[in-house]
Every structure is written in structure tokens, then in C-alpha cells.
Amino acid sequence: MTDIKAEIDVLPGLDPHAPLLEVNNLHVEFRTQYGVARAVNGANFRLAPGETLAILGESGCGKSVTAQAIMGILDSPPGFVTQGEVKYRGTDLLKLPENQRRKMRANHIAMIFQDALSALNPVFTVGYQLGELFRKHRGMSRADAKKRSIELLDQVKIPAAKARIGDYPHQFSGGMRQRVMIAMALALDPEVLIADEPTTALDVTVQAQIMGLLAELQQQRNMGLILITHDMGVVADVADRISVMYAGKVVEEAGVYDIYSRPAHPYAKALLESIPRLDMKGQQLNVIRGLPPALTAIPQGCAFNPRCAYAQDVCRQDPPPPPYAVAPGRTARCHFWRDVIGE
Amino acid sequence: MTDRNDVVLETKGLVKHFPITQGILFKTKVGAVRAVDGVDMTLRRGETLGVVGESGCGKSTLPKLLVGLEKPTAGSINVRGQDMTKLKGSALRHARRNIQMVLQDPYTSLNPRMTVGDIIGEPFEIHPEVTPRKGRAKAVQDLLDTVGLNPEHVNRYPHQFSGGQRQRIGIARALALKPEIIVCDEPVSALDVSIQAQVINLLEGLQNEFGLSYIFIAHDLSVVRHISDRVSVMYLGRVVETGNDAQIYENPTHPYTQALLSAVPVPDPRLRGQRDQIVLEGDVPSPANPPSGCRFRTRCWKAQSICAEQDPVLSIRERSDHPSACHFAEPRDVVHAV
Numbered sequence: 091m092t093d094i095k096a097e098i099d100v101l102p103g104l105d106p107h108a109p110l111l112e113v114n115n116l117h118v119e120f121r122t123q124y125g126v127a128r129a130v131n132g133a134n135f136r137l138a139p140g141e142t143l144a145i146l147g148e149s150g151c152g153k154s155v156t157a158q159a160i161m162g163i164l165d166s167p168p169g170f171v172t173q174g175e176v177k178y179r180g181t182d183l184l185k186l187p188e189n190q191r192r193k194m195r196a197n198h199i200a201m202i203f204q205d206a207l208s209a210l211n212p213v214f215t216v217g218y219q220l221g222e223l224f225r226k227h228r229g230m231s232r233a234d235a236k237k238r239s240i241e242l243l244d245q246v247k248i249p250a251a252k253a254r255i256g257d258y259p260h261q262f263s264g265g266m267r268q269r270v271m272i273a274m275a276l277a278l279d280p281e282v283l284i285a286d287e288p289t290t291a292l293d294v295t296v297q298a299q300i301m302g303l304l305a306e307l308q309q310q311r312n313m314g315l316i317l318i319t320h321d322m323g324v325v326a327d328v329a330d331r332i333s334v335m336y337a338g339k340v341v342e343e344a345g346v347y348d349i350y351s352r353p354a355h356p357y358a359k360a361l362l363e364s365i366p367r368l369d370m371k372g373q374q375l376n377v378i379r380g381l382p383p384a385l386t387a388i389p390q391g392c393a394f395n396p397r398c399a400y401a402q403d404v405c406r407q408d409p410p411p412p413p414y415a416v417a418p419g420r421t422a423r424c425h426f427w428r429d430v431i432g433e
Numbered sequence: 434m435t436d437r438n439d440v441v442l443e444t445k446g447l448v449k450h451f452p453i454t455q456g457i458l459f460k461t462k463v464g465a466v467r468a469v470d471g472v473d474m475t476l477r478r479g480e481t482l483g484v485v486g487e488s489g490c491g492k493s494t495l496p497k498l499l500v501g502l503e504k505p506t507a508g509s510i511n512v513r514g515q516d517m518t519k520l521k522g523s524a525l526r527h528a529r530r531n532i533q534m535v536l537q538d539p540y541t542s543l544n545p546r547m548t549v550g551d552i553i554g555e556p557f558e559i560h561p562e563v564t565p566r567k568g569r570a571k572a573v574q575d576l577l578d579t580v581g582l583n584p585e586h587v588n589r590y591p592h593q594f595s596g597g598q599r600q601r602i603g604i605a606r607a608l609a610l611k612p613e614i615i616v617c618d619e620p621v622s623a624l625d626v627s628i629q630a631q632v633i634n635l636l637e638g639l640q641n642e643f644g645l646s647y648i649f650i651a652h653d654l655s656v657v658r659h660i661s662d663r664v665s666v667m668y669l670g671r672v673v674e675t676g677n678d679a680q681i682y683e684n685p686t687h688p689y690t691q692a693l694l695s696a697v698p699v700p701d702p703r704l705r706g707q708r709d710q711i712v713l714e715g716d717v718p719s720p721a722n723p724p725s726g727c728r729f730r731t732r733c734w735k736a737q738s739i740c741a742e743q744d745p746v747l748s749i750r751e752r753s754d755h756p757s758a759c760h761f762a763e764p765r766d767v768v769h770a771v
Contacts, residue, residue, distance in 0.1 A: 148625040148626060148627060149625055263716045264488075265716060266716075293487035293488055293652065293717075294487070294652070294654070294693060294696040294697050295487065295692060295693060295696045295712075295713045296487075296716070297696065298695075298696035298710075298712050298713075299712055299713075302712060320625065320626060321698070322626070322700040323655070323697065323698030323699055323700045324698050325700075326698060326699065326700045326701055326702045326704075326705065327698045327699075327702075327705055329702075346702045347702050347703070350700065350701060350702050350703075351703075360627070361626060361627060362700065364626060364627055364629070364630040365626055365629075365630070365655070365700060366633070366655045366656050366658065366659030366660075367655055367658075367699060367700060367701075368654055368655040368658060368682070368694065368697050368699050368768055369682075369699050369701075369704075369768045369769055371658060371659070371678050371682070373659075375630040375633060375634055375659070376630065377627075377630045377631050377634055378627040378630070378631075381595050381597070381628075382625070382627075
């Protein structure tokens, strides 16, 4: 059962003491007929075992593309990783040949998607799709694979797992389908789980069930979790650290308590002031003027400068602000972070 | 508040059942999806009534009934004393002017082959008495200006605008006939957070300027709290609890409202683990076959035999200062730290 894992573990450069996952200076661009869209422009972060890192941002900020680049499932062409490294235990995944990357997926790094109905194959039963992982990656027999699949469905708390293993994806409710997808991602015991908007399509009461389940499974397995979302409520509930992305860059990275109480980047601050809160009434919603930039025409200097209240001439000139160290383990890409945090 | 003249819209026992049929040539009715099943609500002038609930609760059928896109199976919709369900022909067309709608998805609700000017001006074609033909171009430009768009952009097409701007176009179209009531069906849920605030502020500004009444339907309870004066919580086609902001958010008395509120994450990590969390088991039952008695009893931790036998009516109860459809209604704060 662990044969394949063992094979991966002797990959050159794989160091069990190196950080679990490290993304350095990642650049992704899409070459389209309308020009080059720079979706990710130097993303940096790190993930430790058992840690939850939230990547927070609005549509088009590059958060999903970053996840796809880490998984190696970028549509290519038109998408290309042009620079940077994605290191898993010291090995740069971007340099691995495809057959080895394929073994990395699901075995070490797995992903769950927003829309379970389109992520699952509609013409195969859930049991077949789950069992396929064990048969292909672990060489199990059909009977053993089925047994393991039922155990897994039990673990993600699908009632009457034994009876439901022969059902097709459309026969499950939205929340149950998301559980099936979680089961599939966790089947081969990965060390890193990437969840791309796992609860955006679900109702709040179901969202609470799924987030609770994810937290429980993460703790049991001491997995590193990357949670990609735009929901600042969910992030406040589960994340340890947050990377806020804007126009393909991580503009602020900080611990969850720091960023919510004293944001250091004007974009993070403005986002927090623009959402209504359940536990308060009558606060003024702060509006971020303008629109996020088109990825084919990112403004010179700091990408946020046309919408920023703090912007000065220096913000409109290249080079864009570097990640200033605000505190140990905390960075912000803003020349005026001291002013932002001071208020 | 109790002044009858203030009431602009009132529904009584509003019901919409969608038939489930069998057979090809001779369709026989084998059942019905009870999308809306007896809804009473009142909307006053200048007020915003929030309607919240999860998928399958009927919150998308309700607005269609209110603006007349669907015919109710039973019940009445009174707008300014006229029962909309009984009106026909020109009287109906005239009455409909007064109640307009903003749709959820600004990408599909604007015709891609019409210019913005044509989209916003189309209501004038249907109701020519509102603005004489000569004044229409000016009226359209004024509307664009009102919703914060550049009046010179009348000849552009929807694809040339961003999501937030398109929603502004949808709002301008709803304002064209100077209605008293606007039904907003999830108006901000397709938008990014930084754009949401712009549209919410615009809706609030327009309400103050024109004295509009809103029915604001959404699944996001934080947004609804921000914009609403009163809130109705729906579950499986029924209103289970209704009240003002403090009654619903600070002292909810129906178990479903409590569970719903406790599931909404608050953007403040210091409250993590400090709030009273209720995690519901299972999913919403099918509206084609709702449980007997109280519809929430299959997921309710308070359910007893009376809940299966007697359907609790929406009324003020011993321990609830506002209408709640629960035999065991009792306040419980789930929003703040305990």
C-alpha cells in the first residue's frame, strides 16, 4: 500500500525536514489573442503541517490560478508558469517530469473544488470514482477498493455509506456531494489539501457542517490546508495565517488576529471596512472606489494605486513596493504601511 | 406604524404550487412542489423588508409572484388597496408600474443586443404615458446619472460594463417608471465584496431620495441586517419568524432562525469558539413532500410529538415578543460571544 509513497520519498532532493510547501516568486501568465494576462505576478507563501493558510481575494486576483499551478493542472496553453518555484519538502515540483507529478497529486497534494457536481464524473457511480484512486494508485483489487471507499464515506459522515456507494453524483445533495469530493481528496492521505472555495455554492447551515468536517479531518491527519476564498467570515473562523492577493500579488501576509485588528495594507483594510457584519447594525460601509484592474493592463507601480486613499507619486512609479517586513512573519507590499497600521 | 395608509403592499395567504405531472399525452397531476405555501407579509412606505432563507425555501418564487411573473395558486397581493391577482388587461398593466424588480445576475438579465439606452428606455415603450416620446432620451440620461453611471454611455452595450455597473443598469431600469416598490432578488450576491458595498450604498441612497419601499431577498444574513428595517425568515415555503432588526438578530425565538444565525461566520477571529454554535443535521426536506405539522421538526432539537401533529401558526407567543411559528419559541442569542 505504501509502495508508491516510498518511491516518491526517494525523489532526489526530497528532504523530510524541509518546509512542507513553499511557493517562491510564482509567475503565471495566460497568452490569449487579446494579449498577455498576467494572472500571478510573484506569489510567495509557506505552509507548515497542521496549519491553515487562507488565500483571500476577489475574482481575478489570481488565487485559483495559484492553486492550479501548485497542483500542476493549469490549462496549458494558454496558461504558462513563467518563473518561480513550488517546493514540496525541498523538491521543486515545477521541474518534475509529468509522470512523477502525477504521483504527487492525491498522494501528497490534493485539491477540492467549488462545484462538486461538475468536478465529479456524472456517468460513473461515486463508488467507482472513489475506488479508482485505490485501484490505479495503490493497485488494490475491486473488492478491497470498495471496502476502503465505504470506510472513507463513513469518515466524511455520509449516512448509510454502504447503500449510497452505488449512487451517481446527481443523486446526492450539494452538501453530500462536497463530502464525496473531500473523501476523494483525502483517499490517499495527502499532507497538503488545497480547498478552492469549498463552500461558496452551499447554504450557510451546510457550510458550517462542511467547514467543521474539514477542520476535524485536518486535525486528525495533521494536514496543511490552503483555503482559497473571498469570504472574510469563513477565514476569521478557521485560518491561522492569511495571504491577501490583489492583481496577482500577495499584498499582505499576516496572522489572522493581526490582520483583522490592524491591517497593514490599504486594500486589506478597505476590504474589511466594506463588509456588513452580522453582529452590528448601522455601521457605514466603506466603498473601495473603482474596479480591480484588467490583468492585461495592470497599473504601473503598486497595482492598487488608482483605488488607494494613501497613494502618493512614489506608488505610481516602478518598481512596485516590495514586501516590507511589518513584524516577524508578517509582510505588506505598501510604502506607507506604517500610516495604514497606525490608524 | 399602524397607520393603514402607510401600507404599500400586503400579501395574505399567498400560495404557489408547481404541479408534478406524469404521462406524455394525458398529463395527470401526481403531486405539487409547494414553493410558497401561505405567506403573509406587510410592507410600509419607505421601509426595507428583508427576506432570508436557504435554497428551496421559496425565496425565489416569492418575488416572481409579487411582480406578476407567476400567477399565485391562492391568496392575495394588495398594492395600495388593489388586489393584483384579480386585475386584468390595462388595469393590471397600470398597477404593475408601481412594483418593479432588480434581478440577481447582471450578466444574464440584460439583453446583450440592446444598448444601455434601449434597455433603460424599454419600460417607456410599454408605458408610454409615463414620459412623452420627446422626453425619453433625457429621462434615460437622468436615470444613468442617478445610479452613478456616465450619461454619455447610453449607446454602449452591456458587455462593455463591469458586473457592478451592470447591476446599476438593472437598478436604473427598475427606477424608470417611478415605482413605489422595488423587489430586489439577491441583487448583490453575484458581485465581489468591494463592489457589493457600492451597490448597497446606492440602494440606500435611492431609498432616501425617492422614498422607495424595498423587498430585499438574499441568503446573506449580514447584508440583510445591514439594509433591512424588518426581516422575515423563510423555511420550506413559510415565514417562520418575522420582526425588526433587534428582534431577529438579538433575540431570535424560532430554532431555525437561531441555527441559521449561528452558522453565519462573523469576520472577527476573536469571536472564534466564543459563540453559541448550533450545527443542524441533514438537509432541507423536499418541498414536494414537506413534513407534517411543523416543517422544521425533522431537523429541530426541540421537536416533540405536538410538533408533528399541530402546525404552529406565525403569532406572538408567551416568550416571544414578535411573531414566531414555533410551539416552544424562546429567545437565544447566537450572534454575540457568550
